Amino acid sequence: xxxxxxxxxxxxxxxxxxxxxxxxxxxxxxxxxxxxxxxxxxxxxxxxxxxxxxxxxxxxxxxxxxxxxxxxxxxxxxxxxxxxxxxxxxxxxxxxxxxxxxxxxxxxxxxxxxxxxxxxxxxxxxxxxxxxxxxxxxxxxxxxxxxxxxxxxxxxxxxxxxxxxxxxxxxxxxxxxxxxxxxxxxxxxxxxxxxxxxxxxxxxxxxxxxxxxxxxxxxxxxxxxxxxxxxxxxxxxxxxxxxxxxxxxxxxxxxxxxxxxxxxxxxxxxxxxxxxxxxxxxxxxxxxxxxxxxxxxxxxxxxxxxxxxxxxxxxxxxxxxxxxxxxxxxxxxxxxxxxxxxxxxxxxxxxxxxxxxxxxxxxxxxxxxxxxxxxxxxxxxxxxxxxxxxxxxxxxxxxxxxxxxxxxxxxxxxxxxxxxx
Numbered sequence: 001x002x003x004x005x006x007x008x009x010x011x012x013x014x015x016x017x018x019x020x021x022x023x024x025x026x027x028x029x030x031x032x033x034x035x036x037x038x039x040x041x042x043x044x045x046x047x048x049x050x051x052x053x054x055x056x057x058x059x060x061x062x063x064x065x066x067x068x069x070x071x072x073x074x075x076x077x078x079x080x081x082x083x084x085x086x087x088x089x090x091x092x093x094x095x096x097x098x099x100x101x102x103x104x105x106x107x108x109x110x111x112x113x114x115x116x117x118x119x120x121x122x123x124x125x126x127x128x129x130x131x132x133x134x135x136x137x138x139x140x141x142x143x144x145x146x147x148x149x150x151x152x153x154x155x156x157x158x159x160x161x162x163x164x165x166x167x168x169x170x171x172x173x174x175x176x177x178x179x180x181x182x183x184x185x186x187x188x189x190x191x192x193x194x195x196x197x198x199x200x201x202x203x204x205x206x207x208x209x210x211x212x213x214x215x216x217x218x219x220x221x222x223x224x225x226x227x228x229x230x231x232x233x234x235x236x237x238x239x240x241x242x243x244x245x246x247x248x249x250x251x252x253x254x255x256x257x258x259x260x261x262x263x264x265x266x267x268x269x270x271x272x273x274x275x276x277x278x279x280x281x282x283x284x285x286x287x288x289x290x291x292x293x294x295x296x297x298x299x300x301x302x303x304x305x306x307x308x309x310x311x312x313x314x315x316x317x318x319x320x321x322x323x324x325x326x327x328x329x330x331x332x333x334x335x336x337x338x339x340x341x342x343x344x345x346x347x348x349x350x351x352x353x354x355x356x357x358x359x360x361x362x363x364x365x366x367x368x369x370x371x372x373x374x375x376x377x378x379x380x381x382x383x384x385x386x387x388x389x390x391x392x393x394x395x396x397x398x399x400x401x402x403x404x405x406x407x408x409x410x411x412x413x414x415x416x417x418x419x420x421x
Contacts, residue, residue: 031355055112064104070097070122077108083117088260090132090139090142091122121145121329126215150209150219157202157415164195165265176217177205182264184220184246186236186352188255189263190226190383192292197209199227200417219244222408235408237393247403251398253390257325258303258382261352262333262371263292263358288379289332289372294336296367298358303331303373303382311344317370318362321355328377334370335361 006346060077066069088097100122109119117140120132129145156177160167165178179205182191189195206218224233234254238244246254306325314320317334321343324330337359349355360367373382393401 002189011137012293017031024363041374057118058112058115060111063108064100064102064106068102070100070104070106072364073106074108078115079108079117085119086140087120087142090120090140091130091144093417094142094144095122095124096128108417126210126213144374148212149215152207152209153221154204154205154207155203155411155415158200159417159419160195160197160199160201162197164191164201166352177203179264180220181223181225182207183352184223184254186259186261186264187224187233187254187387188232188260189225189229190260191326192261193336194227194229194260196228198318199225202227202412202415204411204415224412233409234411235401235405237397237404239397239400247393247401250379251401253392253395255351255390257387258331258373259301260332261292262301262303263294263298263302263369265294277419289334289370290382292369292371294358294367294369296357296359298367298369299354300333300336300356300369301357302351302353302355303371304329306349307352308343308355311339314362316363318364319356319359320362323349323355328375330374331382332370332372332374334372335359335364335368337361349360369384 018225025160033391047281058282062073062077064073071088073080074084074087087224091097104125105123107121108117110117116134117132118134120131121127122131127147127149129147132140132142133147135141156168156171156173158167158171161170164181168174181201182189185191202224203220204222205220208215208218219236222233222235224231226232233247233249235249236244237247248254302323304325305322307324308321309324309330310320312320314334317332319334319336321336321337321339322330323332333356335358336356339356340354343349343355358367358369371382373380373385375385390397
């Protein structure tokens with residue numbers, strides 16, 4: 001009996017020891033860690049199938065196609081005539097949709113249930129955009145969208161190898177800068193005939209960006225051109241609160257009575273002569289003007305401000321415009337493809353204003369502009385016409401102008417000009 005009791009006790013102790021060891025091993029297998037506390041958040045929106053989910057607005061985007069008006073484009077996107085009228089009326093006086101061109105972008109927002117117009121956005125170009133918005137009072141309001149831009153002043157210079165246009169391209173610039181340079185020197189340099197290889201130019205010009213994208217050139221702040229006619233420098237000066245203009249280094253106006261040429265770029269195909277063989281009639285006949293060969297549609301500018309005395313068809317001259325500039329000076333522009341709308345007898349035009357387009361109407365062998373000038377009733381050679389300059393910098397502003405010239409001149413002098421490969 002005693003022997004049996006001792007055996008039972010030993011057996012029971014072994015079982016307890018085994019369980020104790022197993023528990024220790026199990027406990028040591030679980031790493032020490034803080035207990036994880038789970039927080040149950042109450043849902044902000046009841047999970048109720050009866051609550052409707054908002055439907056997003058209908059968005060319609062597109063671009064104008066060739067020959068397509070804005071109204072046609074919107075109707076093709078299922079806008080009603082009434083909605084189109086709402087858009088046009090909201091922007092009346094702010095934007096003329098006749099200015100819209102192929103590729104122009106538009107965006108329309110409508111309500112999903114009724115397709116009610118909520119918002120319209122229209123981008124004429126990268127710098128000009130408009131919107132029409134449905135206001136809280138149920139009326140549509142139209143306005144121009146403010147597009148942030150930044151202006152960077154850039155320096156450009158080179159030696160002309162062939163033409164100003166090709167040289168500017170090799171310098172990494174575009175035709176827009178060529179046109180701007182021609183405008184700045186429009187009174188002194190005829191870029192149709194006065195530019196030669198090895199001429200040099202320097203330009204300080206504004207460049208307009210939207211974010212990092214170059215959009216266009218701004219004003220030319222100063223420029224220099226050196227060639228066979230000598231060295232020319234022009235400086236932009238705009239006093240606070242007044243209109244700006246170009247002036248010479250000494251403060252005289254860069255503007256003259258007449259432009260150096262009625263076309264920015266072309267070539268002289270026939271000069272002024274009192275003894276020339278006519279290309280159509282075949283006999284000797286005085287050519288009392290200058291012919292500029294240029295592509296059809298090239299803009300023709302008024303050489304000076306004045307009053308239109310004739311605008312229409314004039315026999316061998318084809319479509320003709322005559323302008324009286326006062327002081328005995330008159331100019332004539334013949335063989336036009338078309339005369340600009342609004343240019344008619346009695347209307348006043350400004351210097352550089354486009355009055356028509358180059359054509360070949362009347363007695364003509366090809367597209368060109370015949371340009372003639374009368375002084376006190378007698379035809380004179382336009383290329384030899386002596387012209388006076390406009391008003392210079394006012395005396396009260398000469399000190400301010402001198403400071404501008406000093407700073408810009410230093411910038412011009414620092415620009416290196418060399419022939420680009």
